[in-house]
Amino acid sequence: MPYSSDRLLSLVQDDHTDEVIDLENRIAGRALRGTDRAFEELIRRILGSWTRAFGGPDQAALPGGMLRQILATAQAAVRRLLGDIADHAPGALTDGLGPALAMGVRQGGEFVRVASGRRRRAPEVPVVGRVLRAEARRLRDMVTERRDRALFLLHPDRVHRWSQMLAGLGAARAAVPAVRAHIAWVINTAVHEGLDAVVRATAPLRVWVSEADACVRCLAYTGRMVAVDEPFPGGLSWDPRQRAGRAAGVDGPPLHSHCRCRAVPWDDAWTTEGVPFPLALRREAHRSIAYGRARPSESRAARLRAVRELLRTEPDLLPAVDARARSALQAGRFPAAA
Ligand SMILES: [Zn+2]
Known part of the structure:
Protein backbone atom coordinates (compact mmCIF):
# COMPACT_ATOMS: atom_id res chain seq x y z
CA MET A 1 0.00 0.00 0.00
CA ALA A 203 18.14 1.86 -3.43
CA PRO A 204 19.72 3.39 -6.54
CA LEU A 205 19.33 6.96 -5.25
CA ARG A 206 19.56 9.22 -2.23
CA VAL A 207 17.21 12.14 -1.72
CA TRP A 208 17.91 15.11 0.56
CA VAL A 209 15.28 15.77 3.22
CA SER A 210 15.81 19.05 5.01
CA GLU A 211 14.83 19.64 8.60
CA ALA A 212 11.63 21.57 9.33
CA ASP A 213 13.30 24.99 9.76
CA ALA A 214 16.21 24.63 7.37
CA CYS A 215 18.40 27.49 6.17
CA VAL A 216 18.45 28.82 2.57
CA ARG A 217 21.50 26.68 1.81
CA CYS A 218 19.95 23.41 2.96
CA LEU A 219 16.63 24.27 1.30
CA ALA A 220 18.46 24.41 -2.04
CA TYR A 221 19.29 20.71 -1.56
CA THR A 222 15.83 19.66 -0.44
CA GLY A 223 14.32 17.09 -2.80
CA ARG A 224 17.55 16.73 -4.81
CA MET A 225 18.45 13.21 -5.80
CA VAL A 226 21.87 11.76 -6.54
CA ALA A 227 23.01 8.28 -7.46
CA VAL A 228 24.38 6.12 -4.66
CA ASP A 229 27.99 6.99 -3.83
CA GLU A 230 27.79 10.19 -5.83
CA PRO A 231 28.10 13.51 -4.00
CA PHE A 232 25.51 16.28 -4.04
CA PRO A 233 26.63 19.39 -5.93
CA GLY A 234 28.63 21.80 -3.78
CA GLY A 235 27.87 25.42 -2.94
CA LEU A 236 24.10 25.51 -3.52
CA SER A 237 21.90 28.14 -1.86
CA TRP A 238 18.63 29.92 -2.51
CA ASP A 239 20.47 33.10 -1.56
CA PRO A 240 22.67 33.94 -4.56
CA ARG A 241 25.18 35.68 -2.24
CA GLN A 242 25.75 32.47 -0.28
CA ARG A 243 26.51 30.41 -3.36
CA ALA A 244 29.97 29.10 -3.92
CA GLY A 245 30.82 28.55 -7.56
CA ARG A 246 33.17 25.62 -8.26
CA ALA A 247 32.69 24.30 -4.72
CA ALA A 248 33.58 20.65 -4.17
CA GLY A 249 30.62 18.29 -3.95
CA VAL A 250 29.18 17.45 -0.55
CA ASP A 251 28.70 13.86 0.56
CA GLY A 252 25.47 14.73 2.32
CA PRO A 253 24.20 16.28 5.50
CA PRO A 254 25.13 17.65 7.99
CA LEU A 255 25.92 20.62 5.74
CA HIS A 256 26.87 22.91 8.62
CA SER A 257 26.87 22.72 12.39
CA HIS A 258 23.36 22.35 13.85
CA CYS A 259 22.17 20.94 10.51
CA ARG A 260 19.69 18.12 10.99
CA CYS A 261 18.90 17.36 7.37
CA ARG A 262 18.95 13.74 6.19
CA ALA A 263 19.73 11.99 2.93
CA VAL A 264 17.48 8.95 2.70
CA PRO A 265 17.32 6.01 0.28
CA TRP A 266 15.15 6.58 -2.77
CA ASP A 267 13.91 4.63 -5.77
CA ASP A 268 11.59 6.22 -8.31
CA ALA A 269 9.80 2.88 -8.51
CA TRP A 270 8.53 3.42 -4.97
CA THR A 271 5.18 5.05 -5.42
CA THR A 272 3.77 7.42 -2.88
CA GLU A 273 0.14 8.35 -2.76
CA GLY A 274 -0.51 11.77 -4.32
CA VAL A 275 2.51 13.99 -4.98
CA PRO A 276 5.76 12.02 -5.47
CA PHE A 277 8.07 12.38 -2.47
CA PRO A 278 10.95 14.34 -4.11
CA LEU A 279 8.48 16.83 -5.62
CA ALA A 280 6.65 17.14 -2.29
CA LEU A 281 10.01 17.96 -0.68
CA ARG A 282 10.79 20.67 -3.22
CA ARG A 283 7.35 22.20 -2.74
CA GLU A 284 7.91 22.18 1.00
CA ALA A 285 11.17 24.07 0.41
CA HIS A 286 9.41 26.60 -1.83
CA ARG A 287 6.81 27.15 0.87
CA SER A 288 9.50 27.66 3.49
CA ILE A 289 11.23 30.28 1.29
CA ALA A 290 7.99 32.08 0.42
CA TYR A 291 6.88 32.21 4.07
CA GLY A 292 10.30 33.28 5.30
CA ARG A 293 10.68 30.57 7.93
CA ALA A 294 14.14 31.79 8.87
CA ARG A 295 16.45 30.32 11.46
CA PRO A 296 17.54 32.75 14.18
CA SER A 297 20.97 32.88 12.52
CA GLU A 298 19.58 34.08 9.19
CA SER A 299 19.02 37.69 8.17
CA ARG A 300 15.80 38.96 6.65
CA ALA A 301 17.82 40.32 3.73
CA ALA A 302 19.14 36.83 2.93
CA ARG A 303 15.65 35.36 3.12
CA LEU A 304 14.27 38.11 0.84
CA ARG A 305 17.03 37.50 -1.71
CA ALA A 306 15.97 33.84 -1.61
CA VAL A 307 12.36 34.83 -2.33
CA ARG A 308 13.45 36.88 -5.35
CA GLU A 309 15.45 33.89 -6.59
CA LEU A 310 12.49 31.58 -6.04
CA LEU A 311 10.21 33.76 -8.17
CA ARG A 312 12.91 34.15 -10.84
CA THR A 313 13.68 30.44 -11.22
CA GLU A 314 10.44 28.60 -10.41
CA PRO A 315 7.68 29.56 -12.85
CA ASP A 316 5.34 26.82 -11.66
CA LEU A 317 4.90 27.66 -8.01
CA LEU A 318 1.62 26.73 -6.38
CA PRO A 319 -0.65 29.82 -6.51
CA ALA A 320 -0.75 30.34 -2.73
CA VAL A 321 3.04 30.08 -2.47
CA ASP A 322 3.53 32.42 -5.43
CA ALA A 323 1.19 35.01 -3.90
CA ARG A 324 2.93 34.79 -0.55
CA ALA A 325 6.34 35.22 -2.15
CA ARG A 326 5.24 38.26 -4.17
CA SER A 327 3.69 40.02 -1.20
CA ALA A 328 6.78 39.40 0.96
CA LEU A 329 9.01 40.84 -1.73
CA GLN A 330 6.76 43.86 -2.20
CA ALA A 331 6.53 44.56 1.53
CA GLY A 332 10.23 43.87 2.07
CA ARG A 333 9.39 41.64 5.02
CA PHE A 334 7.46 38.53 5.98
CA PRO A 335 4.16 38.71 7.82
CA ALA A 336 4.43 37.47 11.39
CA ALA A 337 3.61 33.78 11.70
CA ALA A 338 -0.07 33.25 12.37
ZN1 LIG B 1 20.61 21.19 6.88
Whole structure:
Protein backbone atom coordinates (compact mmCIF):
# COMPACT_ATOMS: atom_id res chain seq x y z
CA MET A 1 0.00 0.00 0.00
CA PRO A 2 1.53 3.34 -0.99
CA TYR A 3 2.09 5.93 1.73
CA SER A 4 1.66 9.65 1.40
CA SER A 5 4.66 11.92 1.06
CA ASP A 6 3.50 13.72 4.20
CA ARG A 7 3.81 10.50 6.15
CA LEU A 8 7.34 9.92 4.84
CA LEU A 9 8.31 13.50 5.60
CA SER A 10 7.01 13.29 9.13
CA LEU A 11 8.77 9.95 9.67
CA VAL A 12 12.10 11.62 8.83
CA GLN A 13 11.58 15.14 10.19
CA ASP A 14 9.75 14.17 13.38
CA ASP A 15 10.18 10.56 14.48
CA HIS A 16 13.69 9.89 13.25
CA THR A 17 15.11 13.33 13.98
CA ASP A 18 13.66 13.26 17.51
CA GLU A 19 15.38 9.94 18.15
CA VAL A 20 18.70 11.38 17.04
CA ILE A 21 18.22 14.46 19.23
CA ASP A 22 17.43 12.19 22.20
CA LEU A 23 20.65 10.30 21.61
CA GLU A 24 22.62 13.57 21.33
CA ASN A 25 21.08 14.78 24.58
CA ARG A 26 21.90 11.56 26.42
CA ILE A 27 25.51 11.78 25.31
CA ALA A 28 25.73 15.50 26.10
CA GLY A 29 24.29 14.78 29.54
CA ARG A 30 27.05 12.26 30.24
CA ALA A 31 29.72 14.50 28.71
CA LEU A 32 28.76 17.69 30.52
CA ARG A 33 27.35 16.36 33.80
CA GLY A 34 25.50 19.52 34.79
CA THR A 35 28.43 21.82 34.01
CA ASP A 36 26.15 24.49 32.55
CA ARG A 37 24.43 24.97 35.87
CA ALA A 38 27.75 24.81 37.69
CA PHE A 39 28.98 27.75 35.59
CA GLU A 40 25.90 29.79 36.44
CA GLU A 41 26.51 29.05 40.08
CA LEU A 42 30.19 29.94 39.77
CA ILE A 43 29.45 33.29 38.12
CA ARG A 44 26.97 34.13 40.87
CA ARG A 45 29.48 33.18 43.55
CA ILE A 46 32.31 35.21 42.01
CA LEU A 47 30.01 38.20 41.57
CA GLY A 48 29.19 37.93 45.28
CA SER A 49 32.90 37.99 46.17
CA TRP A 50 33.53 40.91 43.80
CA THR A 51 30.65 42.89 45.32
CA ARG A 52 31.86 42.24 48.87
CA ALA A 53 35.42 43.18 47.96
CA PHE A 54 34.88 46.22 45.70
CA GLY A 55 31.29 47.36 46.21
CA GLY A 56 29.53 46.04 43.10
CA PRO A 57 29.89 44.99 39.46
CA ASP A 58 30.11 48.64 38.38
CA GLN A 59 33.11 49.20 40.65
CA ALA A 60 36.64 48.61 39.36
CA ALA A 61 38.82 46.18 41.27
CA LEU A 62 41.58 47.48 43.50
CA PRO A 63 44.80 45.67 42.67
CA GLY A 64 46.08 43.48 45.43
CA GLY A 65 45.47 40.37 47.47
CA MET A 66 41.70 40.48 47.32
CA LEU A 67 41.59 40.50 43.50
CA ARG A 68 44.27 37.82 43.29
CA GLN A 69 42.28 35.61 45.62
CA ILE A 70 39.04 36.00 43.63
CA LEU A 71 40.91 35.22 40.43
CA ALA A 72 42.55 32.19 41.99
CA THR A 73 39.12 30.88 42.98
CA ALA A 74 37.80 31.48 39.47
CA GLN A 75 40.83 29.82 37.86
CA ALA A 76 40.59 26.77 40.10
CA ALA A 77 36.88 26.37 39.31
CA VAL A 78 37.49 26.70 35.57
CA ARG A 79 40.28 24.09 35.78
CA ARG A 80 38.04 21.72 37.67
CA LEU A 81 34.88 22.15 35.57
CA LEU A 82 36.58 22.01 32.17
CA GLY A 83 38.97 19.30 33.34
CA ASP A 84 35.94 17.23 34.21
CA ILE A 85 34.46 17.73 30.72
CA ALA A 86 37.80 17.00 29.04
CA ASP A 87 37.97 13.73 31.01
CA HIS A 88 34.43 12.54 30.34
CA ALA A 89 33.26 13.97 27.01
CA PRO A 90 35.46 11.96 24.59
CA GLY A 91 34.47 8.65 26.20
CA ALA A 92 30.79 9.57 26.31
CA LEU A 93 30.83 10.44 22.62
CA THR A 94 32.88 7.37 21.67
CA ASP A 95 30.35 5.17 23.49
CA GLY A 96 27.55 6.78 21.47
CA LEU A 97 29.08 6.08 18.04
CA GLY A 98 28.00 2.43 17.81
CA PRO A 99 24.42 3.21 18.85
CA ALA A 100 24.35 6.10 16.33
CA LEU A 101 25.46 3.83 13.47
CA ALA A 102 22.89 1.22 14.52
CA MET A 103 20.22 3.92 14.69
CA GLY A 104 21.02 5.00 11.12
CA VAL A 105 20.66 1.42 9.88
CA ARG A 106 17.40 0.90 11.75
CA GLN A 107 15.89 4.21 10.66
CA GLY A 108 16.98 3.65 7.06
CA GLY A 109 15.35 0.22 7.11
CA GLU A 110 12.18 1.67 8.54
CA PHE A 111 12.09 4.37 5.87
CA VAL A 112 12.56 1.86 3.06
CA ARG A 113 9.85 -0.37 4.50
CA VAL A 114 7.34 2.48 4.62
CA ALA A 115 8.36 3.97 1.26
CA SER A 116 8.52 0.71 -0.69
CA GLY A 117 5.89 -1.22 1.21
CA ARG A 118 8.31 -4.13 1.49
CA ARG A 119 10.46 -5.49 4.26
CA ARG A 120 14.11 -6.16 3.41
CA ARG A 121 17.03 -7.70 5.13
CA ALA A 122 18.87 -5.01 7.05
CA PRO A 123 22.52 -4.54 6.12
CA GLU A 124 25.10 -5.08 8.83
CA VAL A 125 25.78 -2.14 11.09
CA PRO A 126 29.12 -0.64 9.97
CA VAL A 127 31.98 -0.82 12.46
CA VAL A 128 32.99 2.42 14.14
CA GLY A 129 35.75 3.80 11.96
CA ARG A 130 38.96 5.67 12.63
CA VAL A 131 37.63 9.06 11.52
CA LEU A 132 34.66 9.00 13.90
CA ARG A 133 36.87 7.89 16.79
CA ALA A 134 39.30 10.72 16.09
CA GLU A 135 36.42 13.21 16.02
CA ALA A 136 35.30 11.98 19.44
CA ARG A 137 38.82 12.29 20.86
CA ARG A 138 39.10 15.81 19.48
CA LEU A 139 36.66 16.98 22.16
CA ARG A 140 39.49 16.90 24.68
CA ASP A 141 41.60 19.38 22.68
CA MET A 142 38.59 21.60 22.03
CA VAL A 143 37.88 21.88 25.74
CA THR A 144 41.53 22.26 26.71
CA GLU A 145 42.01 25.11 24.24
CA ARG A 146 39.05 26.96 25.72
CA ARG A 147 40.31 26.34 29.23
CA ASP A 148 43.71 27.80 28.37
CA ARG A 149 42.11 30.82 26.74
CA ALA A 150 39.96 31.39 29.85
CA LEU A 151 42.92 31.03 32.22
CA PHE A 152 44.87 33.52 30.12
CA LEU A 153 42.02 36.04 30.46
CA LEU A 154 41.55 35.41 34.19
CA HIS A 155 44.97 36.82 35.05
CA PRO A 156 45.57 39.70 37.52
CA ASP A 157 47.21 41.73 34.71
CA ARG A 158 44.07 41.53 32.60
CA VAL A 159 41.19 41.83 35.05
CA HIS A 160 40.36 45.26 36.48
CA ARG A 161 36.66 45.45 35.79
CA TRP A 162 33.79 43.02 36.29
CA SER A 163 33.21 42.90 32.50
CA GLN A 164 36.75 41.53 32.10
CA MET A 165 36.13 38.91 34.77
CA LEU A 166 32.91 37.96 33.01
CA ALA A 167 34.75 37.70 29.68
CA GLY A 168 37.14 35.17 31.20
CA LEU A 169 34.39 33.13 32.81
CA GLY A 170 32.35 33.37 29.59
CA ALA A 171 35.27 32.03 27.57
CA ALA A 172 35.32 28.98 29.82
CA ARG A 173 31.60 28.54 29.75
CA ALA A 174 31.57 28.69 25.94
CA ALA A 175 33.08 25.20 26.03
CA VAL A 176 29.62 23.85 26.93
CA PRO A 177 27.74 24.83 23.73
CA ALA A 178 30.86 23.99 21.70
CA VAL A 179 30.86 20.44 23.12
CA ARG A 180 27.13 20.10 22.44
CA ALA A 181 27.56 21.28 18.85
CA HIS A 182 30.44 18.88 18.23
CA ILE A 183 28.49 15.96 19.70
CA ALA A 184 25.52 16.80 17.43
CA TRP A 185 27.79 17.03 14.41
CA VAL A 186 29.57 13.73 15.06
CA ILE A 187 26.42 11.83 15.99
CA ASN A 188 24.59 13.05 12.88
CA THR A 189 27.58 12.03 10.78
CA ALA A 190 27.55 8.55 12.34
CA VAL A 191 23.79 8.14 11.85
CA HIS A 192 24.37 9.00 8.19
CA GLU A 193 27.01 6.35 7.84
CA GLY A 194 24.42 3.82 9.01
CA LEU A 195 21.82 5.30 6.70
CA ASP A 196 24.25 5.11 3.76
CA ALA A 197 24.75 1.40 4.38
CA VAL A 198 20.98 1.00 3.90
CA VAL A 199 21.06 3.12 0.74
CA ARG A 200 23.76 0.92 -0.79
CA ALA A 201 21.80 -2.23 0.08
CA THR A 202 18.38 -1.11 -1.08
CA ALA A 203 18.14 1.86 -3.43
CA PRO A 204 19.72 3.39 -6.54
CA LEU A 205 19.33 6.96 -5.25
CA ARG A 206 19.56 9.22 -2.23
CA VAL A 207 17.21 12.14 -1.72
CA TRP A 208 17.91 15.11 0.56
CA VAL A 209 15.28 15.77 3.22
CA SER A 210 15.81 19.05 5.01
CA GLU A 211 14.83 19.64 8.60
CA ALA A 212 11.63 21.57 9.33
CA ASP A 213 13.30 24.99 9.76
CA ALA A 214 16.21 24.63 7.37
CA CYS A 215 18.40 27.49 6.17
CA VAL A 216 18.45 28.82 2.57
CA ARG A 217 21.50 26.68 1.81
CA CYS A 218 19.95 23.41 2.96
CA LEU A 219 16.63 24.27 1.30
CA ALA A 220 18.46 24.41 -2.04
CA TYR A 221 19.29 20.71 -1.56
CA THR A 222 15.83 19.66 -0.44
CA GLY A 223 14.32 17.09 -2.80
CA ARG A 224 17.55 16.73 -4.81
CA MET A 225 18.45 13.21 -5.80
CA VAL A 226 21.87 11.76 -6.54
CA ALA A 227 23.01 8.28 -7.46
CA VAL A 228 24.38 6.12 -4.66
CA ASP A 229 27.99 6.99 -3.83
CA GLU A 230 27.79 10.19 -5.83
CA PRO A 231 28.10 13.51 -4.00
CA PHE A 232 25.51 16.28 -4.04
CA PRO A 233 26.63 19.39 -5.93
CA GLY A 234 28.63 21.80 -3.78
CA GLY A 235 27.87 25.42 -2.94
CA LEU A 236 24.10 25.51 -3.52
CA SER A 237 21.90 28.14 -1.86
CA TRP A 238 18.63 29.92 -2.51
CA ASP A 239 20.47 33.10 -1.56
CA PRO A 240 22.67 33.94 -4.56
CA ARG A 241 25.18 35.68 -2.24
CA GLN A 242 25.75 32.47 -0.28
CA ARG A 243 26.51 30.41 -3.36
CA ALA A 244 29.97 29.10 -3.92
CA GLY A 245 30.82 28.55 -7.56
CA ARG A 246 33.17 25.62 -8.26
CA ALA A 247 32.69 24.30 -4.72
CA ALA A 248 33.58 20.65 -4.17
CA GLY A 249 30.62 18.29 -3.95
CA VAL A 250 29.18 17.45 -0.55
CA ASP A 251 28.70 13.86 0.56
CA GLY A 252 25.47 14.73 2.32
CA PRO A 253 24.20 16.28 5.50
CA PRO A 254 25.13 17.65 7.99
CA LEU A 255 25.92 20.62 5.74
CA HIS A 256 26.87 22.91 8.62
CA SER A 257 26.87 22.72 12.39
CA HIS A 258 23.36 22.35 13.85
CA CYS A 259 22.17 20.94 10.51
CA ARG A 260 19.69 18.12 10.99
CA CYS A 261 18.90 17.36 7.37
CA ARG A 262 18.95 13.74 6.19
CA ALA A 263 19.73 11.99 2.93
CA VAL A 264 17.48 8.95 2.70
CA PRO A 265 17.32 6.01 0.28
CA TRP A 266 15.15 6.58 -2.77
CA ASP A 267 13.91 4.63 -5.77
CA ASP A 268 11.59 6.22 -8.31
CA ALA A 269 9.80 2.88 -8.51
CA TRP A 270 8.53 3.42 -4.97
CA THR A 271 5.18 5.05 -5.42
CA THR A 272 3.77 7.42 -2.88
CA GLU A 273 0.14 8.35 -2.76
CA GLY A 274 -0.51 11.77 -4.32
CA VAL A 275 2.51 13.99 -4.98
CA PRO A 276 5.76 12.02 -5.47
CA PHE A 277 8.07 12.38 -2.47
CA PRO A 278 10.95 14.34 -4.11
CA LEU A 279 8.48 16.83 -5.62
CA ALA A 280 6.65 17.14 -2.29
CA LEU A 281 10.01 17.96 -0.68
CA ARG A 282 10.79 20.67 -3.22
CA ARG A 283 7.35 22.20 -2.74
CA GLU A 284 7.91 22.18 1.00
CA ALA A 285 11.17 24.07 0.41
CA HIS A 286 9.41 26.60 -1.83
CA ARG A 287 6.81 27.15 0.87
CA SER A 288 9.50 27.66 3.49
CA ILE A 289 11.23 30.28 1.29
CA ALA A 290 7.99 32.08 0.42
CA TYR A 291 6.88 32.21 4.07
CA GLY A 292 10.30 33.28 5.30
CA ARG A 293 10.68 30.57 7.93
CA ALA A 294 14.14 31.79 8.87
CA ARG A 295 16.45 30.32 11.46
CA PRO A 296 17.54 32.75 14.18
CA SER A 297 20.97 32.88 12.52
CA GLU A 298 19.58 34.08 9.19
CA SER A 299 19.02 37.69 8.17
CA ARG A 300 15.80 38.96 6.65
CA ALA A 301 17.82 40.32 3.73
CA ALA A 302 19.14 36.83 2.93
CA ARG A 303 15.65 35.36 3.12
CA LEU A 304 14.27 38.11 0.84
CA ARG A 305 17.03 37.50 -1.71
CA ALA A 306 15.97 33.84 -1.61
CA VAL A 307 12.36 34.83 -2.33
CA ARG A 308 13.45 36.88 -5.35
CA GLU A 309 15.45 33.89 -6.59
CA LEU A 310 12.49 31.58 -6.04
CA LEU A 311 10.21 33.76 -8.17
CA ARG A 312 12.91 34.15 -10.84
CA THR A 313 13.68 30.44 -11.22
CA GLU A 314 10.44 28.60 -10.41
CA PRO A 315 7.68 29.56 -12.85
CA ASP A 316 5.34 26.82 -11.66
CA LEU A 317 4.90 27.66 -8.01
CA LEU A 318 1.62 26.73 -6.38
CA PRO A 319 -0.65 29.82 -6.51
CA ALA A 320 -0.75 30.34 -2.73
CA VAL A 321 3.04 30.08 -2.47
CA ASP A 322 3.53 32.42 -5.43
CA ALA A 323 1.19 35.01 -3.90
CA ARG A 324 2.93 34.79 -0.55
CA ALA A 325 6.34 35.22 -2.15
CA ARG A 326 5.24 38.26 -4.17
CA SER A 327 3.69 40.02 -1.20
CA ALA A 328 6.78 39.40 0.96
CA LEU A 329 9.01 40.84 -1.73
CA GLN A 330 6.76 43.86 -2.20
CA ALA A 331 6.53 44.56 1.53
CA GLY A 332 10.23 43.87 2.07
CA ARG A 333 9.39 41.64 5.02
CA PHE A 334 7.46 38.53 5.98
CA PRO A 335 4.16 38.71 7.82
CA ALA A 336 4.43 37.47 11.39
CA ALA A 337 3.61 33.78 11.70
CA ALA A 338 -0.07 33.25 12.37
ZN1 LIG B 1 20.61 21.19 6.88
